[in-house]
Amino acid sequence: MIDTHSHIYSTEFDTDRAEVIQRAKDIGVRQIILPNCDSGTLPQMLALEAAFPGYCHAAIGLHPTSVKENYTDELDLVKSELERRDYLAIGEIGIDLYWDKTFYNEQVLVFKQQIEWALEYQLPVIIHVRDSFRESMNVLEDFRGKGLTGVFHSFTGTLEEAQEIIAFGGFKLGINGIVTFKNSGLASVVEKLELKYLLSETDSPYLTPAPHRGKRNESAYVGLVCEKIATIKKLAISEVDKQTTQNALELFTKLREIR
Numbered sequence: 001m002i003d004t005h006s007h008i009y010s011t012e013f014d015t016d017r018a019e020v021i022q023r024a025k026d027i028g029v030r031q032i033i034l035p036n037c038d039s040g041t042l043p044q045m046l047a048l049e050a051a052f053p054g055y056c057h058a059a060i061g062l063h064p065t066s067v068k069e070n071y072t073d074e075l076d077l078v079k080s081e082l083e084r085r086d087y088l089a090i091g092e093i094g095i096d097l098y099w100d101k102t103f104y105n106e107q108v109l110v111f112k113q114q115i116e117w118a119l120e121y122q123l124p125v126i127i128h129v130r131d132s133f134r135e136s137m138n139v140l141e142d143f144r145g146k147g148l149t150g151v152f153h154s155f156t157g158t159l160e161e162a163q164e165i166i167a168f169g170g171f172k173l174g175i176n177g178i179v180t181f182k183n184s185g186l187a188s189v190v191e192k193l194e195l196k197y198l199l200s201e202t203d204s205p206y207l208t209p210a211p212h213r214g215k216r217n218e219s220a221y222v223g224l225v226c227e228k229i230a231t232i233k234k235l236a237i238s239e240v241d242k243q244t245t246q247n248a249l250e251l252f253t254k255l256r257e258i259r
Contacts, residue, residue: 001226001241002031002248002255003219005092005126005153005174005201008056009034009041009048012205012216021052024219030245031255032219035059035092035126035153038066039077057255059089059126061114064096064107071106075113082121088254090118091126092153095139098130111139115148124251125150126174133161140168149251151199154178154207159189166197172251174201177209177217180228191232199251200225200244 003024013020024032034045034056042060049058060081062074081087093114095107118125127150129136140148149170155162156178165171175198179186190198200222202209208217209224230240249256 001029002245003202003222004033004199004248006032006204006219008204009045020218027220027223032056037063057088059091060087061091061093064094067103067107067110089124092128094128095132095136096130097132127152172199174199176201176203177207180209187232195243
């Protein structure tokens with residue numbers, strides 16, 4: 001298994017981060033991908049990657065909810081990091097209209113710029129979409145047919161939206177603990193999707209799967225996500241593990257170089 005989206009560098013894990021990593025290893029998690037949020041999260045993310053080389057892998061990007069008045073300074077940092085060293089992906093990036101729409105125009109500009117860098121550096125993108133599916137797809141339309149690849153992280157959309165993403169080409173759908181929520185409706189969508197389009201993720205410390213809802217999420221719980229997908233699709237967990245791992249290696253090509 002690969003946890004393709006985890007923020008275990010965050011302060012919620014300051015007292016037991018090593019134990020969290022060990023629990024992930026114990027249940028068979030082979031790699032953890034760490035998407036960045038902004039300049040404030042970068043130091044601890046890089047520190048975690050350095051502490052567990054070859055196991056934790058950093059992405060670089062400016063999260064849409066971190067797009068504020070100083071967004072140009074934040075973008076300058078992303079660009080300087082891309083020039084300074086290799087990253088696994090650009091993320092997490094996108095549009096979020098759930099919390100605040102004040103900087104919507106700026107979010108669009110930031111999203112477009114980071115997609116352009118993804119193409120320039122030949123990196124996949126990790127896309128955050130919340131109450132913004134159509135707006136996000138409108139941005140992507142400008143890049144259709146240009147070889148862009150990535151994942152729609154924490155996918156919670158309809159079957160029609162999933163099919164639209166798949167038809168765009170080059171994208172996977174990140175499935176996390178939401179699939180275990182009884183009223184989410186996601187299970188019925190996942191049932192109808194080919195496994196080759198799915199990635200397993202946690203979004204730790206958020207979106208903890210059942211039966212641990214209400215508690216802090218961690219990368220070991222990606223096993224519960226794979227277990228739920230297997231139940232939905234009437235497959236062996238080992239088959240879901242194998243295919244979602246293969247999907248991650250196909251998308252995040254630098255992982256193949258590390259393994």
